[in-house]
Amino acid sequence: MIAVVSALGMTAVLGGCGSTGSSDVTLRLVAADYGDSDANSSRTYWDQLVKDYESRHKGVKVQVSVYSWNDVDRKVKQMVDAGDPPDMAQIGSYADYAAKGLLHKADDLLSISVQADLVGRLSEAGQLRHVQYGIPFAASTRVLFYNKELFAKANLTPPTTWDELAAGAHALKAEGVKYPYALPLGPEEAQAETMQWLLSGGSGYTDDFGAYSIDSPRNVQTLTWLKDELVGKDLTGPVAPGRLNRADAFAAFAAGEVGMLNGHPTLMRQAAKKGVEFGMVPMPGRDGEAKATMGVTDWMMGFRGNGHQEQIGDFLDFVYSEKNVLDFSRRYDLLPVTGSASRTMAAADRDKNLRPFLEELPSTQLYPVGRTSWAGVAADVKKRIGRAVAPNGSPAAVLGRLQATAANAGTGD
Structure with a gap:
């Protein structure tokens, strides 16, 4: 986990504003809460993002359930074990689900431009046996x-x-x-x-x-x-x-x-x-500055089986737009996972406090999360x-x- 562990443990279901029809699709996303109070719960972030998305995509609704870090991984596991996985999950690990063949490949979801914009070191950590399933969502360094x-x-x-x-x-x-x-x-x-x-x-x-x-x-x-x-x-x-x-x-x-x-x-x-x-x-090293520092990233993933691959990919392209990545990163003092948002943050005066962490990102080493x-x-x-x-x-x-x-x-x- 990256940041604060919220004790909220609440679920938020976010409704849509698009029109309905025979081709309407409802996507379910389970997400972690990065806030430390009701006032800055991740529910507010997803509420606005989904509202913006649905206003432009009349045939798609997105329901987001937000859980504390104490509960979110367990909740997704329960859904998967019950044979009713969400369309998407934003949680702490992906490898177990990928190893069981339950996840879409990132290639099959994201557009080429969005996938190319992801920070390379983080994308590599999202691979299982050299295939990317985990999509980095938020990062931090020490x-x-x-x-x-x-x-x-x-x-x-x-x-x-x-x-x-x-x-x-x-x-x-x-x-x-x-x-x-x-x-x-x-x-x-x-x-x-x-x-x-x-x-x-x-x-x-x-x-x-x-x-x-x-x-x-x-x-x-x-x-x-x-x-x-x-x-x-x-x-x-x-x-x-x-x-x-x-x-x-x-x-x-x-x-x-x-x-x-x-x-x-x-x-x-x-x-x-x-x-x-x-x-x-x-961080000091034995005889000088450490050659590498620890980084952490949380993961977005798309589950197979619900027949919504195209809609999941379109929604995730929206999630990973520069505007939305910057908004989330700034709300919770986290590092963006895309190159475009990272460059904007590095140059912006308002983000100067995060520069020491951004500077660590190129040399960061992540947990071996690609191992089940x-x-x-x-x-x-x-x-x-x-x-x-x-x-x-x-x-x-x-x-x-x-x-x-x-x-x-x-x-x-």
Whole structure:
């Protein structure tokens, strides 16, 4: 998941305004809610978009059901298992459905111009066995956030290496900062924080050929450094990393209690609401700026079986117009997934706060979402990774167990 996890869990069915007739088609879309309140629920975005679309397409109605991130993937699975899939779903993963032959190919839905406008790196991540089924919908990258006031008190400049980050954390601790560096390895989103650190250490979840390499020597070195130099020296705050969730770390940053942490664009608004002055820099690497940063994208997909391929494709062409992509990205402080919208955002003064994230996009590495085993591997990381940096933990043992589970699960990819 990219951004805030809404607790709304509501369904919105959006009606149309087109004329009816014998050829009328009703498309059903299940979508995730990126808002954090009724006022900015994704329902308002889809309501306006569908109204605009139906006014131009008299023979098509679109019903959109919006669910919280806690519920949306499960809801789609229930519909599919019941033999009644939606025409489209905008959710967190696509590979399982693609592997079962349930999805249209992106080629069969999108016009050539729209497909060519998608950011290449994101489109590639939407492929299963070299065929694209997942259409990127919204993206984010990670940068290092730091509290400017706390840094000024400790006479610090933003770190560019791990050693500088550790030295800064020591200085912040000496100033009484509650969380010098917040390290959220709790079950909410541990796979994200873990991946960012693995990338900054020069490795990742997979190798250059796409095979799982979770227990690579570099990854063991990275987790060992975290355990010894940050956690072991009491620089990560009063909550053990394995029990600290990302949402709680973000809330602590917005409360002025965190010196540094990895964050995505939605943290900007959260911190600004609380009056926290913050800066953003690329994630430090072992000896300099990390060569790659973590990116996340959510997915749009079209389900087969309802006989609406042409109408789904036409609607998605409208969804991925520059105007609509920009509107969604700006509403929720996310990165656009098309080149045209990205160029517009990069040049616009109103979007200057998102430029650090946009600049990270070309070098971003995404989860191995094209593997049907990834969901299980991610769940295993969430469950176990905190133990690797615990006082009596063994990074090598934990990563080794994760690798064994991943390798076994990956045989069916």
